[in-house]
Amino acid sequence: MNSANSINGRILGAENYQKLRNSRILLIGAGGIGCELLKNLVLMGFGEIDIVDLDTIDLSNLNRQFLFRQRDIKQSKSTTAVKAIEHVSNSKLTAHTGNIMDVETFPLSWFDRFSIIFNALDNLEARRYVNQMAQFLHKPLLESGTAGFDGYIQPIIPGSTECFDCTTKETPKTFPVCTIRSTPSQPIHCIVWAKNFLFAQLFASSASTVGESDLGTENPEEIKRIQQETNELHELQEYVKSGDESKITDIIRKVFVQDIEKLLAIEELWKTREKPVPLYDVEINDTINTDMSVIWSLQEQVNAFVLASKRLMRRMPGEGSIEFDKDDADTLEFVSTAANIRAHIFKLPQKSLFDIKQIAGNIIPAIATTNAIISGLSALASLRVLNLIRNQPEAKPTELNMAFTSKASNISSNRYISSPQLASPNPKCPVCSIARGVIHISSKTFETAKLSDLVDKIRDKYGFEDEVSVLDKSTQRLLADYDFKDLLDKSLSEVNLKHGVILSISDERCDVEELRCTTEFYLDDCEEKIGLRLPDIKVPLVKVAEPKKEDEDLDDAVETTTSGDIILDAVDVDENVKKRPLEDASFPPSKRIAEADEGITVILD
Numbered sequence: 001m002n003s004a005n006s007i008n009g010r011i012l013g014a015e016n017y018q019k020l021r022n023s024r025i026l027l028i029g030a031g032g033i034g035c036e037l038l039k040n041l042v043l044m045g046f047g048e049i050d051i052v053d054l055d056t057i058d059l060s061n062l063n064r065q066f067l068f069r070q071r072d073i074k075q076s077k078s079t080t081a082v083k084a085i086e087h088v089s090n091s092k093l094t095a096h097t098g099n100i101m102d103v104e105t106f107p108l109s110w111f112d113r114f115s116i117i118f119n120a121l122d123n124l125e126a127r128r129y130v131n132q133m134a135q136f137l138h139k140p141l142l143e144s145g146t147a148g149f150d151g152y153i154q155p156i157i158p159g160s161t162e163c164f165d166c167t168t169k170e171t172p173k174t175f176p177v178c179t180i181r182s183t184p185s186q187p188i189h190c191i192v193w194a195k196n197f198l199f200a201q202l203f204a205s206s207a208s209t210v211g212e213s214d215l216g217t218e219n220p221e222e223i224k225r226i227q228q229e230t231n232e233l234h235e236l237q238e239y240v241k242s243g244d245e246s247k248i249t250d251i252i253r254k255v256f257v258q259d260i261e262k263l264l265a266i267e268e269l270w271k272t273r274e275k276p277v278p279l280y281d282v283e284i285n286d287t288i289n290t291d292m293s294v295i296w297s298l299q300e301q302v303n304a305f306v307l308a309s310k311r312l313m314r315r316m317p318g319e320g321s322i323e324f325d326k327d328d329a330d331t332l333e334f335v336s337t338a339a340n341i342r343a344h345i346f347k348l349p350q351k352s353l354f355d356i357k358q359i360a361g362n363i364i365p366a367i368a369t370t371n372a373i374i375s376g377l378s379a380l381a382s383l384r385v386l387n388l389i390r391n392q393p394e395a396k397p398t399e400l401n402m403a404f405t406s407k408a409s410n411i412s413s414n415r416y417i418s419s420p421q422l423a424s425p426n427p428k429c430p431v432c433s434i435a436r437g438v439i440h441i442s443s444k445t446f447e448t449a450k451l452s453d454l455v456d457k458i459r460d461k462y463g464f465e466d467e468v469s470v471l472d473k474s475t476q477r478l479l480a481d482y483d484f485k486d487l488l489d490k491s492l493s494e495v496n497l498k499h500g501v502i503l504s505i506s507d508e509r510c511d512v513e514e515l516r517c518t519t520e521f522y523l524d525d526c527e528e529k530i531g532l533r534l535p536d537i538k539v540p541l542v543k544v545a546e547p548k549k550e551d552e553d554l555d556d557a558v559e560t561t562t563s564g565d566i567i568l569d570a571v572d573v574d575e576n577v578k579k580r581p582l583e584d585a586s587f588p589p590s591k592r593i594a595e596a597d598e599g600i601t602v603i604l605d
């Protein structure tokens with residue numbers, strides 16, 4: 001199918017096409033974006049494609065992860081994706097099932113065999129990790145993500161363009177299943193429970209199934225309880241379908257009394273938490289409240305819950321199933337009252353119907369079309385990054401483009417897609433502004449060399465003075481600093497250093513104008529006869545920053561906070577500005593903080 005005479009061959013030209021055929025590329029994630037992207041990369045004709053995913057296929061993936069079928073549920077995503085496409089593939093495909101952050105399976109040297117890395121991930125931790133690996137290896141990385149109709153691609157060319165961590169990311173609120181189902185500690189947990197679990201199980205057609213690995217708990221009693229609870233709710237769905245409204249009190253008893261009693265029986269859960277109180281002695285009467293902006297009394301919540309349940313039950317025979325819609329008063333009232341009753345049981349603050357409408361309506365579904373657009377853009381961008389487009393002169397990295405869809409870019413125009421040029425690295429970025437190198441170290445040397453030997457060698461080679469701090473970045477353990485020298489005499493293995501660990505060395509001198517740049521070293525394997533080899537990198541001196549003036553504090557706080565996840569509208573792009581200056585690469589702090597406060601975004605997918 002793919003030859004120099006194929007459409008792709010003719011578009012790229014024979015020479016570039018051959019380069020594409022000779023390229024081995026890495027795709028991380030075989031989910032919504034990953035399935036689309038794998039198909040694109042195969043159709044483009046890349047020579048070798050490795051795809052990594054740690055997960056198995058869930059029923060809820062099938063609507064958009066088109067390489068998977070019902071029969072594939074519980075099978076490895078990467079292996080199934082490869083099987084589904086290999087019959088039309090002219091690429092050598094290799095599936096890996098595992099966590100990309102597992103240093104034993106995927107050490108840094110493993111990443112080095114690829115010409116380009118494509119991220120098709122769904123979480124900040126893995127995105128950050130891969131970004132860091134790309135920085136160590138100076139490997140181009142094509143980062144991408146979607147949330148609802150918003151999406152982005154960001155080519156990252158280490159040393160030349162900004163990296164994933166150059167701009168602050170906010171955290172979307174995702175919660176482990178066990179928090180939602182067993183130990184809520186915030187009102188939002190009760191809202192997610194009422195909408196995604198209770199309502200979905202009783203009325204919706206697509207009640208989610210939860211695999212053990214998704215539960216966020218290893219307590220066998222709790223896992224058993226959650227699974228039993230799900231099965232019992234399926235039975236309650238029969239009551240709902242029967243149309244027998246007298247069963248509503250059974251639903252209340254099951255959900256707000258018996259399930260809570262079962263939770264209370266798992267003593268482990270309540271050692272450090274306040275115990276919930278089941279909803280005993282509940283009465284139903286005529287008191288109702290219609291003011292959406294106030295918090296109703298418990299009695300008003302219970303009465304409204306019964307009324308909303310009745311209305312929904314009456315609709316079921318005609319509609320078959322009912323999906324939650326914040327603008328559908330019955331579904332909203334059911335979810336809102338159920339959430340508030342649960343909040344009462346767990347002694348958490350309750351919310352007005354109006355507030356719950358905002359919060360529950362903000363849950364973002366995955367949209368297959370957005371994934372397809374973003375994957376298409378990602379695949380196309382790779383040709384530009386690898387300079388494979390015929391008659392196009394080699395682009396400087398910062399002449400490459402990123403792309404956003406919809407409001408992700410914060411653009412004022414009505415255009416759906418925008419493609420600003422890439423910004424230069426942020427000099428204050430905690431990841432790409434520091435020096436990096438790979439220390440090759442053999443297994444035996446971990447036993448024979450002392451921590452002090454390694455630190456002395458690093459100090460001598462890169463010009464650090466005595467006052468350095470040595471941190472194991474992987475575990476955030478301090479190994480040595482000016483007044484902590486207890487571990488220096490121990491062997492590297494005794495202080496738990498091993499392959500895959502990242503060591504961070506910082507110059508801790510006070511009262512100097514320039515400090516040696518903080519440097520991170522990845523400890524990689526090498527032959528025994530080499531023993532220990534330090535990389536030939538330059539570790540520059542950097543000017544110590546002036547203390548900030550008071551009115552700059554807020555700005556600074558935003559720049560240095562790098563926890564959080566990919567928030568698509570974290571990049572402020574003015575389409576009139578051709579080259580996006582770095583200062584514009586983030587929201588004004590005030591806006592950013594306001595959004596962080598109210599940003600309850602439950603990512604379903």
Ligand SMILES: Nc1ncnc2c1ncn2[C@@H]1O[C@H](COP(=O)(O)OP(=O)(O)OP(=O)(O)O)[C@@H](O)[C@H]1O
Nearest residue numbers: 029030031032053054055099100121122126604605
């Ligand atoms: N550390 C990791 N190593 C390997 N694969 C990962 C890692 N983190 C996430 N992934 C994979 O990235 C993919 C992201 O895809 P996507 O955003 O569509 O999520 P999903 O899990 O498939 O969807 P849903 O959340 O609806 O089940 C998932 O298949 C997930 O297993």
Ligand SMILES: [Zn+2]
Nearest residue numbers: 163166429432
């Ligand atoms: Zn950076």
